[in-house]
Amino acid sequence: GQNIDQPTEMTATEGAIVQINCTYQTSGFNGLFWYQQHAGEAPTFLSYNVLDGLEEKGRFSSFLSRSKGYSYLLLKELQMKDSASYLCAVNQAGTALIFGKGTTLSVSS
Amino acid sequence: DGGITQSPKYLFRKEGQNVTLSCEQNLNHDAMYWYRQDPGQGLRLIYYSQIVNDFQKGDIAEGYSVSREKKESFPLTVTSAQKNPTAFYLCASGGLSSYNEQFFGPGTRLTVL
Numbered sequence: 001g002q003n004i005d006q007p008t009e010m011t012a013t014e015g016a017i018v019q020i021n022c023t024y025q026t027s028g029f030n031g032l033f034w035y036q037q038h039a040g041e042a043p044t045f046l047s048y049n050v051l052d053g054l055e056e057k058g059r060f061s062s063f064l065s066r067s068k069g070y071s072y073l074l075l076k077e078l079q080m081k082d083s084a085s086y087l088c089a090v091n092q093a094g095t096a097l098i099f100g101k102g103t104t105l106s107v108s109s
Numbered sequence: 110d111g112g113i114t115q116s117p118k119y120l121f122r123k124e125g126q127n128v129t130l131s132c133e134q135n136l137n138h139d140a141m142y143w144y145r146q147d148p149g150q151g152l153r154l155i156y157y158s159q160i161v162n163d164f165q166k167g168d169i170a171e172g173y174s175v176s177r178e179k180k181e182s183f184p185l186t187v188t189s190a191q192k193n194p195t196a197f198y199l200c201a202s203g204g205l206s207s208y209n210e211q212f213f214g215p216g217t218r219l220t221v222l
Contacts, residue, residue, distance in 0.1 A: 041216075044213070095203060
């Protein structure tokens with residue numbers, strides 16, 4: 001079967017660092033995506049990992065361990081505008097994605 | 110401006126009626142996708158298409174139908190056979206490589222009364 005797990009909710013304060021974990025069990029693996037989705041809006045692309053290791057992009061970084069079926073999204077210097085849902089998605093084969101249920105992050109001042 | 114559009118943003122229909130949601134892209138993407146999102150749920154794939162006149166079922170295709178007569182357009186019909194059609198529907202497009210990100214439209218919130 002296929003399964004992607006993320007925590008349902010997380011809270012953090014402005015300026016802090018937060019790590020959102022994602023574990024996956026899928027029949028194939030062609031890469032893992034992270035998307036950000038503000039309430040009522042479309043998801044927007046944050047990062048893509050296909051090789052083990054850390055990919056850094058400004059305040060956001062994403063890590064992948066294929067042997068452990070594990071990824072995390074690291075958000076630094078949190079801002080209020082980072083309050084959103086963060087979606088982990090796996091490409092098993094081809095181009096279609098399997099999404100986790102998303103993690104809702106609330107940032108407070 | 111390149112992008113992906115969905116209309117309308119909000120749609121209300123009576124139970125038993127079929128309804129068609131539009132999705133248009135001018136990004137010259139080969140692949141297009143339809144997802145459904147319910148509260149507390151992730152995105153679930155309904156149908157996708159990688160080439161004109163061809164499409165594949167996703168995980169929850171029952172009660173839905175699609176067509177891909179033009180590269181730019183991928184309309185979704187929610188039929189009366191769909192038991193629980195009220196949801197947020199998202200259309201996306203992207204390239205054919207596994208590393209290509211998907212670009213999402215603004216979504217259509219369908220409410221069936």
